[in-house]
Amino acid sequence: MRVAAPLSDEDRGRLLAGAHHDPHGLLGVHPVRGGLLFRALRPYAKSVTVLGKGLRATLHPEGDGLFAGVLPLRKIPDYELLVEYDDTTVTARDPYRFLPAVGELDLHLLGEGRHEQLWQALGARTMDHQGATGTRFTLWAPNALGVRVVGNFNYWDGTAFPMRSLGSSGVWELFLPGVGAGELYKFEITRPDGSRTVRADPMARRTECPPANASVVEESHYRWKDADWMARRGERPVHEAPLSVYEVHLPSWRPGLTYRQLAMQLPSYVKDLGFTHVELMPVSEHPFGGSWGYQVTGFYAPTARMGTPDDFRFLIDALHQAGIGVLMDWVPAHFPRDDWALAEFDGRPLYEHGDPARAAHPDWGTLEFDYGRTEVRNFLVANAVYWCEEFHIDGLRVDAVASMLYLDYSREEGGWTPNVHGGRENLDAVAFLQEMNATVYRRCPGVVTIAEESTAWDGVTRATHHVGPGGFGGLGFGLKWNMGWMHDSLVYVSKEPVHRKYHHGEMTFSMIYAYSENYVLPISHDEVVHGKRSLVSKMPGDWWQQRANHRAYLGYMWAHPGKQLLFMGQEFAQGAEWAESHGPDWWLLDPSYEAEPDHRGVRDLVRDLNRRYTATPALWERDTDPAGFSWIDGDAGEDNVFSFLRFAADGAPLISVTNFSPVVRHAYRLGVPDHIPAWHEVLNTDDPRYGGSGVTNPEALKAEPTPWNGRSSSIAAVLPPLATIWLRPA
Structure with missing residues (x-):
């Protein structure tokens, strides 16, 4: 083996400082006059030997962990490096003998900002490359002077693992044979001012569990069944x-x-x-x-x-x-x-x-x-x-x-x-x-x-x-998300019933713009934290009235045009605010808790609301079509009552009536379509099964030729206190 020509002081200094853009141009194997030059960077090593078929040659030390030598070979062999340390010996493929493992098309698409599967081009990806199994590391860091891979596979010392810059793309790349799934890693970046920073991979597909923050080489083996x-x-x-x-x-x-x-x-x-x-x-x-x-x-x-x-x-x-x-x-x-x-x-x-x-x-x-x-x-x-x-x-x-x-x-x-x-x-x-x-x-x-x-x-x-x-x-x-509906409706229901008539318009205002967008009605986590109280706790009155208001509000919400969203815990009227440290108060549903029926009843209502909702196209099929909604009476502010019709695509109707007053309203007249002879109650939030007082409409409500609410026919219904009822044609 012949001694290799030494690296220039500039190349040597930049390489050892982690600030070289092309370590592959210095390390690995390269044709030179008289043979092939092999160079490896292995800090702390006592010796580095090139092993191949019929080949064993120990490289000359150049100091600072560099080892090099020229062998009289014409063809680059399939070789490994035998690295001897004080306490161990390691045999490994040389990372610097491999061509880039990321394609030109990937780099082109990235530069264009059009790589729609970017995670396949950047980050850590296990693969077979040029006959070796390992992990390709790629990172976009266009301002870096140099980048090195650090991980548990190199004792978090990246000196021997500098990455190469792939031109104007700003991407750095290194294929490490022998590194597989589950390995921890980060990138050590040399900044433009020469200082260094160690960063997690922005494209990491798996991480350590916080507060640890290393990236993890990930390889999915999941087989979907959906x-x-x-x-x-x-x-x-x-x-x-x-x-x-x-x-x-x-x-x-x-x-x-x-x-x-x-x-x-x-x-x-x-x-x-x-x-x-x-x-x-x-x-x-x-x-x-x-x-x-x-x-x-x-x-x-x-x-x-x-x-x-x-x-x-x-x-x-x-x-x-x-x-x-x-x-x-x-x-x-x-x-x-x-x-x-x-x-x-x-x-x-x-x-x-x-x-x-x-x-x-x-x-x-x-x-x-x-x-x-x-x-x-x-x-x-x-x-x-x-x-x-x-x-x-x-x-x-x-x-x-x-x-x-x-x-x-x-x-x-x-x-x-x-x-x-x-x-x-x-x-x-x-x-x-x-x-x-x-x-x-x-x-x-x-x-x-x-x-x-x-x-x-x-x-x-x-x-x-x-x-x-x-x-x-x-x-x-x-x-x-319909944030306006959420805000206005919660303001309304938080008022004492005696004051609600002064806020009636806040509930009807949503129908002025209901078809300007395709809406979701959200009662999300944001509304039940940081002093805003849980949904049931926003309601006025004693515990019975709070739960009744809660149930009536949900019935109104599920019938209102738009999709529904409810945060966990509100489905059983949790009284406490949510906190990420303990989550919902599931103990409220424990049969040994004396108030358990109160909470179970609300959960039963939510179940029935969802089942009725999905089975009733009138409640969702024309959510974005104004023809799918019609007020029966949107101006009954003195009564705290809201009544409207929803229609399916085939015209099948559903009536929703909400009484936000704590009084029973007997024979409350509602104008209805005149071609339907009778209506029956399909949901009532005052049902005793939900914790209500049991004021219901057990018999079919027959349409009468009494003009009301601008319609030629009407029915006389009983409106339970603080409740919503849904009616469908009998």
Whole structure:
């Protein structure tokens, strides 16, 4: 073996400092005059020997862990490195003999911001490459001087594992033979100023359990059993289908359960109550449990608190096999500042906006994404696709859309810069949301996207190619949370009945704009925490009246145009606010608790509401069609009564009447369609089975030729106190 020509001082210094863009040009094997030059970087090694078929040659030490030599060979052999340390000897494939394991098309699509399966190009991926089994590590860090892989496979010392830069793409790559699934890793990045930072992988598909924060090489072996569900889920447009959602914070629904243990309990519970979907509060990895998942650090990884990604797949599969759709909260509006995550990832603003005033979220102490950067937009669009394709998620509820849409969101005058047209709209965020929605709907049939958007932005659920009066195309969401209905209705029901007549319009106002968007009526976790009290505790009066108000409100909500969402614990009138530390008060349903029938009755009502709802097309088939609704009397403020008709596509009607007064109203006259001779009561929230007083309409209510409410026929019904009744043709 001949001594190799030494590295230049510059190359040597940059390589050892972790600041070299092309370590593969220095390490590995290269043709030179007179043979092949072998060079390896193995700090702390006593010797490094090249092994191959009929080949054994010990490299010359060059200092600082470098070993090199020139062998009189013409053809590059299939070789390994035998590395001897003081206390052990290791044989391994040389990572620097391999060509890049990421394709040119991947890099092109990434540069264009159009890689819709980005997780297959970036991150850690196990594979067979050039005859070797290992893991390819790829990272987008365009401002880095150098990147090294660190992990438990190299004792968290990345000196010997520098990555190569793949040109102008900003991507760094290294294939490590012998590294497999389950290994912990991070990236050590040399910043532009020469300092170093160690970061978790933004594309990690699995993480350590917090508070530990290393990324984990992941390899899924899950076999799905939900083919029937996946084939059927898109048969009916979501706005013309029943959708009743049970919102769940998985870590606290039954504290201490794993994903697989939850799969044994949650699907049967939700199915028994008749909800069509669950909505999972963010399951993307997050360091602080008190954020409930809304401050995400691992956008591609389900939280490890309850198990592995395949365990999470098992839970979703179990829900699908029980006939239950799975919605997931998705948080593309911001990310936390943890110094091991996305903030100033490679030494400069990368995922966040370069303008500090634009980057800093004024409310949450977090950073906002730079939606104008193609790679960042690609990171988020692909992330939406990832959850739907890899985990069979049926819908994404997009958090905090309003904070994305407005440049002046929570910012004082002078604290924001108008867009190029002088307006307050964040044009980059608009374009991102349109692209995300269009991409998800194109790639994932049957998936619905839902906006949590609290303003009057025009066209949230309008198609992206339909331009509205404001000059913008629609955002392309399938549904939108009706925050106005939620706020107004909760204000109304929190008033003492004697004062409700002065707030009657707050309940009827929702029908003025009910068809401006495709709405969901949300009573979410946000309404039952931080001093807002649980739903039943918002109600006035004694315990009986509180529960009666609670039941009447749910009956009104389920009949109102729009889909329904109810947060866990409210289905059995939990009195305490929710707290992520202990979850719902399940003990209230224990038969040994003396007030248990009070709570069980409310849960029985929710079950019956859902079953009646899904069996009654009038309550969902024309949710977005004004012809599907008609007031009977929307002006009965003195009576605290709301009465209206809902119609199915074939014209089949249902009457809903809510009496928000604590008095019985006998022979209360209601105008009805004149072609229906009689009506019968199909649901009454005052039924004793639900804890009510038992004021019902046991006999069919016959239509009489008495004009009322602008109709030529009417019925005389008994309205129970603080209750909702539903009537259908007899």
